Amino acid sequence: MSGSFRIFIRSLKYPAAMNKCEQCMVKQFSALHALTRNELIRLTVCKTSEYIKKGQVLFEEGEHLRGIYCIKKGICKLTKLSANGREHIVKLVSRGDLLGQRSLIGNEAVNLSATAVNDMEICLLPREEILRSFENNREFSAKVIHEVCHDLKEAHNSTVNMAQKTVKQRLADTLLYLYHTFGTDQDGYLLVQLTREELAGMVGTATESLIRILSVLAREQYVATDGKKIRLEQLSGLEKVTLM
Amino acid sequence: MSGSFRIFIRSLKYPAAMNKCEQCMVKQFSALHALTRNELIRLTVCKTSEYIKKGQVLFEEGEHLRGIYCIKKGICKLTKLSANGREHIVKLVSRGDLLGQRSLIGNEAVNLSATAVNDMEICLLPREEILRSFENNREFSAKVIHEVCHDLKEAHNSTVNMAQKTVKQRLADTLLYLYHTFGTDQDGYLLVQLTREELAGMVGTATESLIRILSVLAREQYVATDGKKIRLEQLSGLEKVTLM
DNA sequence: AAAAGAACCTGACAAATATCATGTTATTTG
DNA sequence: CAAATAACATGATATTTGTCAGGTTCTTTT
Numbered sequence A, B: 001m002s003g004s005f006r007i008f009i010r011s012l013k014y015p016a017a018m019n020k021c022e023q024c025m026v027k028q029f030s031a032l033h034a035l036t037r038n039e040l041i042r043l044t045v046c047k048t049s050e051y052i053k054k055g056q057v058l059f060e061e062g063e064h065l066r067g068i069y070c071i072k073k074g075i076c077k078l079t080k081l082s083a084n085g086r087e088h089i090v091k092l093v094s095r096g097d098l099l100g101q102r103s104l105i106g107n108e109a110v111n112l113s114a115t116a117v118n119d120m121e122i123c124l125l126p127r128e129e130i131l132r133s134f135e136n137n138r139e140f141s142a143k144v145i146h147e148v149c150h151d152l153k154e155a156h157n158s159t160v161n162m163a164q165k166t167v168k169q170r171l172a173d174t175l176l177y178l179y180h181t182f183g184t185d186q187d188g189y190l191l192v193q194l195t196r197e198e199l200a201g202m203v204g205t206a207t208e209s210l211i212r213i214l215s216v217l218a219r220e221q222y223v224a225t226d227g228k229k230i231r232l233e234q235l236s237g238l239e240k241v242t243l244m
Numbered sequence C: 001a002a003a004a005g006a007a008c009c010t011g012a013c014a015a016a017t018a019t020c021a022t023g024t025t026a027t028t029t030g
Numbered sequence D: 001c002a003a004a005t006a007a008c009a010t011g012a013t014a015t016t017t018g019t020c021a022g023g024t025t026c027t028t029t030t
Helices: A003-012 A025-029 A037-046 A101-106 A127-136 A140-165 A167-180 A196-203 A206-217 A233-243 B001-013 B027-028 B035-048 B101-108 B127-138 B138-164 B166-181 B196-203 B207-219 B233-242
Strands: A048-052 A056-058 A067-073 A075-081 A089-092 A113-116 A120-125 A223-226 A229-232 B048-052 B057-059 B067-074 B075-081 B087-095 B115-116 B120-126 B223-226 B229-234
Touching: A025 A067, A037 A120, A037 A127, A067 A101, A067 A127, A075 A196, A075 B138, A089 A140, A089 A167, A089 A196, A089 B138, A101 A127, A101 A140, A101 B138, A120 A127, A127 A140, A140 B075, A140 B087, A140 B101, A140 B138, A167 A196, A167 A206, A167 A229, A167 A233, A196 A206, A206 A223, A233 B223, B001 B035, B027 B067, B035 B120, B035 B127, B067 B101, B067 B127, B075 B196, B087 B138, B087 B166, B101 B127, B101 B138, B120 B127, B127 B138, B138 B166, B166 B196, B166 B207, B166 B229, B166 B233, B196 B207, B207 B223
Parallel strands: none
Antiparallel strands: A048 A120, A056 A113, A067 A120, A075 A089, A075 A113, A223 A229, B048 B120, B057 B115, B067 B120, B075 B087, B075 B115, B223 B229
């Protein structure tokens, strides 16, 4: 009781309350949740916040990061340039996700490029500070490792899907993924709006092929499109498509 | 007869020297290298050794492992059954590699099946003991995590390759991988001998397609085949193929 | 509001890959 | 060793996907 009173007083004195890691709601979605109050306070003073415009690049394949990014707002695509010059989207990350843990832990250059899909708000948590918590806070490191392990599992699944499924199946997979991960607006349209080229980059196909097959799914009543907006009409039908 | 009797006596008195983790050379290739003498001694008493015949299954997708496997001898394929019933080979592991770290750390069922590609010798290091070292031995856990991070990077690369490269390019990749990872015999033939079906499972294609394209590479003088044996004739040529 | 550029779409065709059928050669097994 | 089985190989054909070329529509800029 008296504790929360003190906190209230302090937040009056330092009005930039929204920028304090201790009070940031976003951390509850990631390993940062395991950080202690002290660690968060230390982070607050050394982190930097950034606004990233849609289309802007956070970092590119081969760079060395200065820390890990915590996404407060917006969605970001992690891509890799293929030998034939196409941009393959390996993963989408959004509010609450961390970026760059693998490179930090592995002490390597990043393997993927990160580009904002819409306007973003992110914090850069410096390398040294995060590594310190990683060393000293067992719960934090366990969560980070857990996330990496989960990513690895997903990546293996994804590899097999790319190798064994048809474009139509992969598109159905991708649409269901977007639906379940990012949800829909009031009218049932997917909240993430990707260009056809980006969708093709996720599915792993040529843009023309993607457009064609999306319109096949529309003709078959599984989805409805309205410009860039896509609505899934028959989840069960799409799920059947993914299994052939 | 008297020989095996003596061995029997000795194994009672001095539990078979070759089976002591402290003296096992294989560990130098993996994170186990970081274990202390005491940890190794504890492992020696609780680990179990197994001989696995070619074709035998170590574990299957969905199982819960009782620990991690350390491969002393032989090669093992990690596979995943695709929706269309094909067996996709996600990775090959061999002498010195560990198996099941991800599942152990993530505390999940394994995502892949493991099958011996040739006769193997493995040790099962029980879950509790490994987890104890993982908790208490900083160097060990760091190495394990490092390995998982490396696997993740590889898996992402693999996903992009599956999505963006042609079968011919992927086959060239695979052959070069087998060459660099497992080497060749005196005559220059690849040491790992996979069936065409297994090769197809690595490349992610139909067996017939694999056979056809392998023979194209042979016709183009990049490789020479002699039954199951494959020799890479022009590394630089194959490397060019992988880049289109 | 016109112009420019990006995104979207479709047709025609080519290339890559899968599938089915069938035969041959190795390898394993009774 | 013969028989059975698995592995390998190739042709014919169907299907899937990519590429190129030409449009339309939407968005942004001037």
